[in-house]
Amino acid sequence: MLSCSLGSQWNNFQTVSLLFRQRQATIQQLDHIFQHYSNGIMSSFATKAKVVFVLGGPGAGKGTQCSRIADRFRFTHLSTGDLLREEGSREGSQYGTMIEEHMRDGKILPVDVTCSLLEKAIKSSGNSMFLIDGFPRNQDNLDGWNRRMSSKVDMQFVLFFDCTEEDCVKRCLKRGLNGSGRIDDNLETLKKRIQTYNKHSLPIIQYFQGTGQIKTIDAGPDADQVFSQVESAFLASGF
Numbered sequence: 669m670l671s672c673s674l675g676s677q678w679n680n681f682q683t684v685s686l687l688f689r690q691r692q693a694t695i696q697q698l699d700h701i702f703q704h705y706s707n708g709i710m711s712s713f714a715t716k717a718k719v720v721f722v723l724g725g726p727g728a729g730k731g732t733q734c735s736r737i738a739d740r741f742r743f744t745h746l747s748t749g750d751l752l753r754e755e756g757s758r759e760g761s762q763y764g765t766m767i768e769e770h771m772r773d774g775k776i777l778p779v780d781v782t783c784s785l786l787e788k789a790i791k792s793s794g795n796s797m798f799l800i801d802g803f804p805r806n807q808d809n810l811d812g813w814n815r816r817m818s819s820k821v822d823m824q825f826v827l828f829f830d831c832t833e834e835d836c837v838k839r840c841l842k843r844g845l846n847g848s849g850r851i852d853d854n855l856e857t858l859k860k861r862i863q864t865y866n867k868h869s870l871p872i873i874q875y876f877q878g879t880g881q882i883k884t885i886d887a888g889p890d891a892d893q894v895f896s897q898v899e900s901a902f903l904a905s906g907f
């Protein structure tokens with residue numbers, strides 16, 4: 669029986685080498701044994717991608733902190749909102765109108781659209797560590813992820829940026845005034861985004877609190893202070 673541990677793989681190679689030196693196996697037999705063992709070695713390296721979900725209200729600072737985490741810990745930052753905006757503005761996209769309407773109304777898109785974009789981005793990234801920012805944002809997102817992706821990756825934990833509604837609104841409005849160009853950084857849409865967050869996203873955060881997978885960050889202080897909490901959370905998880 670072949671074992672996948674590197675120690676026993678090394679022993680296997682030593683055995684093959686001994687057989688060869690003692691001329692006790694034909695080249696064909698040795699080739700067969702070599703292929704068998706090297707497949708075992710490859711599978712011991714082929715680990716699943718690591719995923720951290722990043723949640724919090726609109727404007728809580730998820731994107732700001734994700735780009736710092738990506739620099740510091742070599743994660744790839746996948747902003748679900750950015751992927752959707754990109755898809756929405758792609759010429760010929762069948763989802764353009766749907767994405768624009770949902771975003772303007774502060775509504776969450778069907779998971780099949782979002783999950784396909786995430787899966788494509790994960791596959792083409794060349795990395796094995798991902799921050800999935802703004803997802804899963806409702807039960808449909810979570811169910812779709814569990815159906816399509818959860819067995820293909822290792823979810824590490826959920827980083828939750830805890831921010832008051834007042835700060836969230838202020839930050840989004842300022843982001844809009846500073847020229848974000850986003851169709852949803854205005855007071856009217858923000859009210860709807862906050863409603864959606866309270867009704868659909870908070871239950872998901874509570875679900876992860878129940879499973880013990882949440883790391884809560886106080887998102888109120890300035891970005892440097894928030895990052896020092898974030899950094900401690902990643903270091904404590906072995907990153």
Ligand SMILES: Nc1ncnc2c1ncn2[C@@H]1O[C@H](COP(=O)(O)OP(=O)(O)O)[C@@H](O)[C@H]1O
Binds near residue numbers: 732839888889891894
């Ligand atoms: N800790 C913070 N304090 C004040 N403003 C912040 C902080 N973190 C981010 N911001 C600003 O708030 C706005 C929203 O931040 P962003 O990271 O885009 O949030 P999200 O990705 O959660 O929507 C941005 O203009 C950003 O510069």
Ligand SMILES: Nc1ccn([C@@H]2O[C@H](COP(=O)(O)OP(=O)(O)O)[C@@H](O)[C@H]2O)c(=O)n1
Binds near residue numbers: 748774775803
């Ligand atoms: N999982 C997600 C994430 C975002 N979205 C859409 O994208 C919009 C913007 O999301 P975002 O993550 O860029 O922005 P914030 O609301 O976090 O600031 C949301 O209001 C939704 O309309 C979605 O449908 N599904």
